[in-house]
Amino acid sequence: MSDKSVTADAGDFAVYGSSYFAASMAAHAERPALNLDLDVDVCVIGGGLAGLTTAREIARRGWSVVLLEGRRVAWNASGRNTGFVLPGYGQTPQAIIARVGLERAKILWSLALAGFGYVRDTIAETGMPGAELTEGGWLMVSKADRADDVREEARFLRTTFGADVAMWPTLKVRAHLKTPSYFQAIHFREAFHIHPLNYALGLAKSAEEAGVRIFEQTPALSIDPVGVRKRVVTPKARVRSAHVVLAGNVHLGDLLPGISRTLVPVTTYVAATAPLGEKIGEAIAFAGSVSDTNWADNHYRLAGDRLIWSGRMTVHESSPARYAKRLQRDIARVFPQLGEVEFEYAWRGTLGNAVHRMPQIGEIQPGLWIASGFGGHGLNTTAMAGNLIARAIVEDSKTWRHFEPFEMVWAGGSLGRAVAKIGYLTVATRERVTARLAQRQVRLRKQKSVVDERQAEKLWGRLQNGGDAEVAAAPVDAEAEQPAQDNTVSKLLRKMRRKKSTG
Template identity: 40%
Template sequence: MSYPNTYYKQTIAETNVRPPLSGTVECDTVIIGGGLAGLTTALQLARAGQSVVVLEAESVGFGASGRNGGFVSPGFATGSDNIARMAGTEAARQIHRLSIEGVEFVRETIEALKIDGARPQPGITSVLRYDDGGSLKAHADEMRRIYGYELDYLSTGEVRSVLKSNRYFHALRDPKAFHMHPLNYLRGLAREIERLGGRIYEGSAATGSVLDGAEKTVSTSGGRVRARHVVFTTGGYTGPLNGRLKRSFLPIATYVMLSEEAPELIRTAIATTDAIGDNRRAGDYYRLVEGGKRLLWGGRITTRAASPAALAGELRREMVGTYPQLKDLKTELAWSGLMSYARHLMPQIGEMQPGVWHCTAFGGHGLNTTAIGGKLVAEGILGQSDRYKLFKPFGLVWAGGYAGLAVAQLTYWKLQAQDWWRERAA
């Protein structure tokens, strides 16, 4: 099957051709969606001895899972105060610990499966674009006190010694977080699932389902799967198969570009191997790839997919506005992907009816949260734990449809304006 023209496609050739589903097959659990959440769920179930089938409409990692920035760090798309308000203080702390566990799960999986093409590059630095070091120090103290999690505070001078921009002030560096090649990681998961006896069918969009009763049936154009459990993990590319799920989140597009090879020029601006993200809502994120030869830069969101080439122009303006010394750095490639956002900005993880599970809406913070989400769903199916119930306060609430998309876009523009005023005053 085809895969979007992204940097990740260019750096790995997939030789394992997976056929579409043909005829009737049976299994313990059928998973709809071959992205991070679906493959993690399948991996954990296969490790426990279950027979699993994964149905992927396109190819493994086709959606946002295989084209994102590659950042792996704790946390969610919304802040801890919002989580505590919805779930309670103690539950919020347990949920944050799960996000830390998700980071370690990804790291341990790469090591255990020897996925050399996704070798972790340690360090993610979060920078402020205004002068408020006190808030970062307070946050670092809170993480240390509550979770025993160490973050390194960087002064303005320390930040600007490695990020040659007067746009940046203070920062927190997370030495345990890392960045990696997400598509290589996904393909490593897929190979292990198949080694354990799991079956992955590409080009096999689910077109119908019968979900009542002990035995569930999911149909494609070429066949059907009978199973005791069904798991929906389709994210921003969810179709009309499950209306309740599709109505519960918004598909939001984000954009990424890749520079030409220019290591000497890039070093005049960025002298660190850390991945970088700024403090703005849907702000810039970037990292060096290919040993510092190229710069991968992402950001911007839209509620309707726009031309990646046009949005690359906006990303370039952000890059050059931050680093004027990179004005001659050419863009070689740009692409986009659809994320799924729930109204409450939290993942939706749980059992919507007996034997029917969902694990979706990771809101642009998916490499750690999909890992823990898939792990929790697998634990629930296997009867090993009910930790997935921690996400019960973040249910499948209606996201507002077209009106919700309009509100989301207006909210983003409002936040952009607030960011602009705050930075202008710095």
């Protein structure tokens, strides 16, 4: 194992993407490839967050563990994500309740919350360098004026799951995120964000300290999962183990094609601006993370005075530079005061979505386990899955069975990708149309009040000139046209009527 200094080089960018996180990665180790046969209790395939957490937790319970990583630890989603650590799942709570019922949904929520706590505790306990845990919560912002819906959603999360959330009215949202694009928001107070790559690297180090042997550049080429001792073949050596954990996400490929086909790979794009200095304060005065969509639009946070912004999706990997242009436009749309921001880093990462948008966790056949499909909500759920599977293997815990309703179903192959793309485009379009309509309504309301002011001024002038007959006639029409709005004309007419009757 060789240690590398803090400064990232071209090799690191080639592995981890041209990301801000690669540029600011902590001192890290390169592990050798496996070149001798090994016999262990558990073989974990995949060195992302799911595999690392599982391996660490099994080793901490005293069992021997080997982790095989085809490339480098956390080279993809686990090291390239935006680092929001949130409660819950990618799927909405309402859909989860519809699928498994309220009681099980509550249990699932508390499991995801335990995963969330694990990330926080692990960073604190290990003192891992560069994890940059930042408090401030997570704002889920509405781009339409939906005060009642947002209030109801916050109430639902509080009363159903005991979630620590608050509704923010539009004024408060706009005091923190200075844009007329946003209205109300739900603030998840406990949420935080981290430097995802340094967290994964710190987790790997901690796993090794617990006894895990990690081999990089060691793809599992084939697997014989039948029998008491499973066999995993790599380019230069074999591993025999009682249990195998598949934590390969969408990169598992031909190892077990039937399983790979249960995920739709989704690539999303991220960019980090050059330091913006004080200018950032003109747009964002919020230390936490922000999503202005459930799925399709923007997710962002600060890293010092840089803005890290992610959005857009494709079902095939595309050029980050190309998508950076779109992200630039997205930022200008939300925060025009920032102008055309300059990006210093742009990268992409690929996540895996199951059809039900819930993670795949459990025992597929005796001794063969899966921890996969964490979608865009993987920081807390990979931690949860690692713990559930470790406890299942070592302590025979059955808690993972709460995920049984979320079976592994075929994701539809290229048709599934097309459906995902269409789904994204539909949601993105719907969200943009809703946002535009909301903005239009605001404009109309403003125009209307200007017209009212003008009408009022005219009427006032006529009344001053002795148009008493108009006072008697006009109120009925004016109020009938705008029954729900106490507009300026109506107010003025009422005032005149009162004046007239008293004097």
